[in-house]
Amino acid sequence: MSDRKGNRNVEGFLRFLSRSTPDLEPSPYFAARVARIAMEKNDSFAYFFSRMGRWMIPSTLAVCTLAWILILQGPLNSTDPLYETELLFEPEYASVEISYETVLGFNPAVLEQEASVEGKD
Amino acid sequence: MKKSDSELIADILEGEQSAYEELVRRYQSFVFNVVYHYFAKREDVEDIAQEVFLKVFQGLHSYDADRPFKHWLGRIASNMCIDEFRKRKRGRMISLESDLGKDEKADIEQLYQGAESNSFLSVGGTEAGLHFLKKAMDTLSEKDRMTYVLREVEGLAYDEIGSMLGTSVVAARIRVSRARQQLKAKLEEMLDV
Numbered sequence: 001m002s003d004r005k006g007n008r009n010v011e012g013f014l015r016f017l018s019r020s021t022p023d024l025e026p027s028p029y030f031a032a033r034v035a036r037i038a039m040e041k042n043d044s045f046a047y048f049f050s051r052m053g054r055w056m057i058p059s060t061l062a063v064c065t066l067a068w069i070l071i072l073q074g075p076l077n078s079t080d081p082l083y084e085t086e087l088l089f090e091p092e093y094a095s096v097e098i099s100y101e102t103v104l105g106f107n108p109a110v111l112e113q114e115a116s117v118e119g120k121d
Numbered sequence: 122m123k124k125s126d127s128e129l130i131a132d133i134l135e136g137e138q139s140a141y142e143e144l145v146r147r148y149q150s151f152v153f154n155v156v157y158h159y160f161a162k163r164e165d166v167e168d169i170a171q172e173v174f175l176k177v178f179q180g181l182h183s184y185d186a187d188r189p190f191k192h193w194l195g196r197i198a199s200n201m202c203i204d205e206f207r208k209r210k211r212g213r214m215i216s217l218e219s220d221l222g223k224d225e226k227a228d229i230e231q232l233y234q235g236a237e238s239n240s241f242l243s244v245g246g247t248e249a250g251l252h253f254l255k256k257a258m259d260t261l262s263e264k265d266r267m268t269y270v271l272r273e274v275e276g277l278a279y280d281e282i283g284s285m286l287g288t289s290v291v292a293a294r295i296r297v298s299r300a301r302q303q304l305k306a307k308l309e310e311m312l313d314v
Contacts, residue, residue, distance in 0.1 A: 035142035038178040
């Protein structure tokens with residue numbers, strides 16, 4: 001691997017090294033083992049979800065869009081009387097007198113007063 | 122009669138395990154040898170080759186039958202090798218001189234003398250050559266290394282390499298040439314040329 005002048009042909013030696021590297025032979029059971037593992041994975045739930053993963057995002061988006069259309073653009077946000085959700089009448093809160101009687105059914109001050117009158121008697 | 126790759130793939134997609142076994146057997150040597158030029162331990166090579174074939178199986182439904190299967194497989198194998206190699210290489214500086222002992226340098230010199238005189242090569246000498254080649258290739262970039270392995274070790278054509286690595290033929294040629302120059306420089310250093 002030297003030329004006439006005795007210079008070393010390093011490139012030729014490199015080529016020789018590259019071409020003469022020994023092959024690494026797989027074990028005789030390698031193919032069978034890999035095929036079995038691949039098929040087992042194929043049957044597993046995890047594999048199913050990994051395969052379905054690519055459909056998860058678009059299908060979730062589709063469901064969300066449908067929900068948005070139905071909820072915001074449909075019954076809950078419609079002026080159609082069919083979907084009318086506003087109260088048909090509003091109670092007049094101003095007319096309702098809020099007192100002990102209306103809330104508790106008795107007035108403690110009145111009770112105390114009555115009790116004191118009874119005590120004096 | 123031997124089935125074509127496409128026929129085997131069609132059988133695999135129908136759930137035939139033996140078809141996949143046949144396909145793996147057909148290409149296992151190719152994958153092993155590509156991975157072998159990145160990783161020294163046999164167990165590592167076997168693990169990564171297995172991962173490659175499992176990934177191939179998972180992606181078979183998206184395989185484009187118009188492309189040669191070997192190119193598609195080669196692309197998956199090279200990507201996996203490069204990724205795994207980067208993970209393991211991270212944080213580790215590689216020094217060729219410090220990794221090669223005096224005995225190994227002597228082995229390479231002996232191997233060179235043997236190659237020069239066309240004498241019968243000892244197994245030890247060939248192993249030293251492979252060891253040196255791997256150490257020297259550690260200094261190349263991952264893509265240059267893969268391109269060099271596919272061209273110079275596996276003997277693939279440039280257009281095949283381009284298809285496998287997703288680069289143009291010209292880019293593949295440039296990578297091989299650059300890798301060759303770098304390896305040659307390392308070898309000259311070792312042989313005191």
